[in-house]
Every structure is written in C-alpha cells, then in structure tokens.
Amino acid sequence: MAERKDRMALLSRYNKLHLQRYEAKSNMNLNVEQWAADALVESYGMGVCYDLLDYYFNISLSPTWSYFAYNAQKILEAKLEVEQDIKDREERRKLARKWISE
Amino acid sequence: MNNTEAKLITAVLNDKQIHVLLQANVDNLLRTHNDVWDFIRLYSENNQSVPPVSLVVEKFRDFVPVESVGATKHHLEELQTEYLNDSLKDILRNAATEVQGGNGPKALEHIITKTSELKKNTAAIRDIEVTDLESAIAYFENVKKMQSLGHIGIKTGLPGFDNYLPSGIMPGQLGVFLAYPGIGKSWLALYFAVQAWKQGRSPLIISLEMSETEVRNRVFAIMGEGLWSHRKLSNGEVEIDMLKKWHADKLQGKPEFHIISNDNGGDLTPSVIRGKIDQYKPDFVVVDYLQLMSPNQKADSETVRMKNLSRELKLMSISEEVPIIAISSATPDDVKDLSTPPTLGQTAWSRQIAYDADWVMALGRATNSDIIECVFRKNRNGFMGDFLVQVDFDRGYYRYKDYEDKNG
Numbered sequence: 061m062a063e064r065k066d067r068m069a070l071l072s073r074y075n076k077l078h079l080q081r082y083e084a085k086s087n088m089n090l091n092v093e094q095w096a097a098d099a100l101v102e103s104y105g106m107g108v109c110y111d112l113l114d115y116y117f118n119i120s121l122s123p124t125w126s127y128f129a130y131n132a133q134k135i136l137e138a139k140l141e142v143e144q145d146i147k148d149r150e151e152r153r154k155l156a157r158k159w160i161s162e
Numbered sequence: 163m164n165n166t167e168a169k170l171i172t173a174v175l176n177d178k179q180i181h182v183l184l185q186a187n188v189d190n191l192l193r194t195h196n197d198v199w200d201f202i203r204l205y206s207e208n209n210q211s212v213p214p215v216s217l218v219v220e221k222f223r224d225f226v227p228v229e230s231v232g233a234t235k236h237h238l239e240e241l242q243t244e245y246l247n248d249s250l251k252d253i254l255r256n257a258a259t260e261v262q263g264g265n266g267p268k269a270l271e272h273i274i275t276k277t278s279e280l281k282k283n284t285a286a287i288r289d290i291e292v293t294d295l296e297s298a299i300a301y302f303e304n305v306k307k308m309q310s311l312g313h314i315g316i317k318t319g320l321p322g323f324d325n326y327l328p329s330g331i332m333p334g335q336l337g338v339f340l341a342y343p344g345i346g347k348s349w350l351a352l353y354f355a356v357q358a359w360k361q362g363r364s365p366l367i368i369s370l371e372m373s374e375t376e377v378r379n380r381v382f383a384i385m386g387e388g389l390w391s392h393r394k395l396s397n398g399e400v401e402i403d404m405l406k407k408w409h410a411d412k413l414q415g416k417p418e419f420h421i422i423s424n425d426n427g428g429d430l431t432p433s434v435i436r437g438k439i440d441q442y443k444p445d446f447v448v449v450d451y452l453q454l455m456s457p458n459q460k461a462d463s464e465t466v467r468m469k470n471l472s473r474e475l476k477l478m479s480i481s482e483e484v485p486i487i488a489i490s491s492a493t494p495d496d497v498k499d500l501s502t503p504p505t506l507g508q509t510a511w512s513r514q515i516a517y518d519a520d521w522v523m524a525l526g527r528a529t530n531s532d533i534i535e536c537v538f539r540k541n542r543n544g545f546m547g548d549f550l551v552q553v554d555f556d557r558g559y560y561r562y563k564d565y566e567d568k569n570g
Contacts, residue, residue: 119499131497138497145505149537149548153565156547160325 062101322549341525366444370454383558432474451489468512
C-alpha cells in the first residue's frame with residue numbers, strides 16, 4: 061500500500077489542476093478516492109502519476125478524476141506513443157537532411 | 163485496312179482518351195495501324211495532347227477516319243474481342259494440325275505458350291519483365307524527358323513536401339490528407355490544386371461538405387495570394403471592376419478549374435467521379451472528404467464501406483492515370499492531443515485507405531495557431547519527413563517553415 065501522504069498528494073495535485081481549469085473546487089470525496097489514488101501510486105509511482113496528470117489536463121477538454129483513475133493505463137500508452145513519435149520524427153528529420161544533401 | 167482498328171484510332175482522336183489505350187498494351191493488339199498509333203503516342207508524349215484528325219490523315223494517306231464512332235473504351239473492347247477470337251482460331255488450328263500429326267505434347271506446349279501471350283494482350287492488367295533492359299531504358303528516358311518538360315509530377319511550392327516526394331504528385335497516385343476536424347485539410351488540398359493549376363494542370367475538386375461557391379471563394383483567396391480576403395468574399399464584399407480586371411489578368415486563357423459539390427444530398431459514388439473525370443479530363447483530383455462518399459457497392463458496415471471506397475479510388479487513380487488526393491478525417495481520441503498530427507491507426511472507420519494510398523500526410527495544428535504541422539505517415543515514393551506550413555486562411559497565404567525556424 062502507498063503512503064497516505066502520497067495518496068493525498070496525488071489527489072491534492074488533481075484538485076489544484078481542477079481548480080485552475082474550472083475555476084471551481086472539485087467536489088470529490090477524498091476518503092473514497094484515496095484508494096483509487098493508492099492503486100495509481102502503487103502501479104506507476106508518484107513521478108509517473110504527476111506526469112500523467114499534467115499530460116491529461118493538457119490534452120483533455122473536460123478532465124475528470126474518475127476518467128483519469130479508470131483510464132490511467134490508456135493515457136500512459138497514448139503519452140508514450142506521442143513521445144515516441146516526436147523522438148522518431150526528430151531522428152527522421154536528421155536522416156532526411158542527410159538524404160536531401162546527398 | 164482493318165476496320166476495327168480504324169474505328170479505335172478514330173475514336174481516340176475524337177474523344178482524346180489516350181490513357182485507355184496506353185493502359186491496355188494496345189501495341190500488341192494492333193496489326194495494321196501500328197504506325198498510326200506510334201505517331202499518336204509520340205505526339206501525345208511531346209505535346210501533352212492528342213493530334214488533330216487532319217494531321218493524322220495528312221501524315222498517313224491510307225488512314226481513313228470512320229464516321230459515327232463511339233468511345234475509345236468501347237472500340238478497345240471490340241478490338242480485344244476480335245483479336246482474341248482470331249488468335250484463338252489460329253492457336254486451335256495449329257494445335258489441331260500438331261495433334262493430327264501425332265504430336266500431342268508439342269500441341270499442348272503450343273497452346274499453353276500462345277494462350278498466356280493472349281491473356282497478356284487482352285487482359286486489363288499491365289506487366290513488365292524486370293530483366294528487360296530495353297523496356298527499363300525506354301521508361302527512364304521517357305520519365306527524364308517528361309520531367310525536363312515539366313510534364314510529370316506536380317510540385318507544390320512547399321520545399322518540405324517537394325523534397326520528400328521528389329517526383330512530385332504523379333498520375334496514378336493516391337494521396338491522403340489525414341487530420342482531426344478543423345485543422346485545415348481542405349484548405350491545404352485547395353492550395354495544392356491551385357499550385358497544379360498554376361503549372362498548367364486542370365484540377366477537379368469534389369466537395370461533399372462545402373457548397374461550390376464556398377470552395378470558389380477559398381480558391382479565389384488562394385489564387386489571389388493576398389489580393390482577396392476570404393471573409394469579405396464570403397460576405398459578397400467585392401469590387402466587381404477589380405474582380406473583372408483580376409480575372410482578365412490572371413484567369414483568362416488558363417486551364418479549367420472545376421468544382422463539383424453535392425448540395426442535393428444524392429449519393430456521390432466513384433462511378434459518378436469517374437464520369438466527371440471522363441467529362442472534364444482533369445490532371446488533378448481532390449475528394450473532400452472521403453467519409454462523406456458512398457462506394458459503388460452498398461454495404462451495411464462503415465468499415466466495409468470504406469474498404470470498398472478506398473479500393474475503388476485507388477483503381478480509379480491508376481486506370482484514369484490521374485493523381486487523386488482524398489481527404490480523410492481522423493477519429494479524435496480522448497487521450498490524444500488534438501493539436502498533434504494523428505497516426506495511421508486513427509483514420510476514421512477503416513485504415514484501408516492508408517494501406518492503399520501511395521502517401522499519407524497527417525496534419526496537426528494547435529488551437530489558434532497559424533502553423534500546420536505536416537507529417538508523412540506513409541510515403542512509397544520518397545522520405546517520411548515532416549515540415550511546417552504557416553497559413554493565413556483569410557488571405558490565402560501558405561509559407562513553408564522548417565522546424566529550425568518554428569519559433570522564428
């Protein structure tokens with residue numbers, strides 16, 4: 061089980077982003093949602109969870125805690141795919157320059 | 163002289179459908195009119211048009227055009243049938259003689275060899291022998307000649323695109339623009355069409371989501387290169403005298419530029435498009451957009467529908483020898499950033515179009531940004547590169563930007 065302070069830190073991070081986005085406090089029940097946060101921290105670690113939350117708030121038009129908690133794996137895969145694509149394209153750009161100058 | 167061959171030659175001189183004959187290995191079918199056909203083919207390669215009947219008659223005194231002929235396709239089929247019947251008779255007669263002489267194996271070998279040749283000359287497929295050096299040299303020389311005359315690939319004026327697709331957009335190619343809604347797919351396709359038009363090609367735009375007048379406003383904005391504001395054109399705020407002068411200076415005497423829309427809501431199938439291609443004989447076709455088209459064969463599932471459609475478009479681009487750009491929507495995903503270019507897997511309904519296409523370019527644009535990110539997700543004829551285009555949709559400006567000067 062993850063540390064209580066980690067579980068609460070993740071929820072608190074979500075609440076902060078929620079407040080920034082909607083200009084209103086989230087009405088989640090911390091006592092209930094801490095167990096979802098616990099599963100996330102246990103599965104991915106704090107660093108990845110923070111990155112995922114940031115990514116999710118960046119791309120989603122209407123982010124919610126429950127979507128995040130239930131689809132964290134899907135979000136992680138999409139994030140990794142986008143990062144890989146950016147890396148691949150940078151690599152190809154270098155190759156293209158070489159190819160064109162030949 | 164052979165009347166069927168004379169009919170076919172007259173038909174192609176009348177309806178100018180030379181691509182039908184080029185595609186059909188017709189050289190091997192003609193027995194008496196080979197010299198006339200060679201002249202027409204060479205003339206067409208050098209001048210990008212079919213010679214007038216009078217010129218052919220003057221050059222070949224024994225060629226008499228036939229009156230009341232139909233379409234080239236019809237007479238080609240007639241000639242293929244006649245060729246098939248005559249050749250089969252010859253093959254069977256020779257085989258029968260061998261069998262009567264007690265030489266069954268030789269007869270069988272004769273039948274197999276000759277019927278395979280026959281299949282090659284009458285089937286609607288093209289084949290080449292890879293080890294045939296003469297054919298390869300002839301092809302490369304022809305491509306070189308066409309390139310030097312500026313007759314083959316259409317260049318877009320965007321160095322990124324032109325570098326990654328060095329031959330330009332070639333006849334027979336199926337290209338796809340893939341993006342989420344509202345990124346600028348249609349605008350960019352129209353920009354490509356205007357570039358083709360500026361190079362002396364005749365574009366055909368099939369617009370299923372916008373009216374023909376709206377598309378024309380966009381085309382005017384792009385052609386005007388800053389002269390017209392799309393917003394004002396849509397509002398009717400145009401000085402007619404200025405429009406007339408601009409038309410006389412820039413549009414008169416230029417190739418035709420056709421726009422077809424589907425305002426009455428009827429089905430627009432590949433057969434209809436093929437009809438329009440036969441009618442207008444364009445050099446560049448844009449289908450905007452794929453998910454709104456209907457395939458020739460009806461299907462209940464959207465996936466099957468898209469599969470059929472994709473195949474039909476690919477075959478059309480090859481058989482009509484015209485490049486087709488199909489615009490396709492990408493399915494927005496709730497875990498993907500909609501400002502980044504989508505991947506092939508996100509093609510709406512079916513990925514078949516991505517499999518059939520010669521190149522797929524995915525487009526992305528951040529909200530309120532004027533920079534479109536263009537990424538080749540597939541490219542059979544070049545490199546899978548990416549580049550940026552800065553656009554001003556209102557003024558019709560399109561400027562290439564390299565990734566280095568993205569923030570410049």
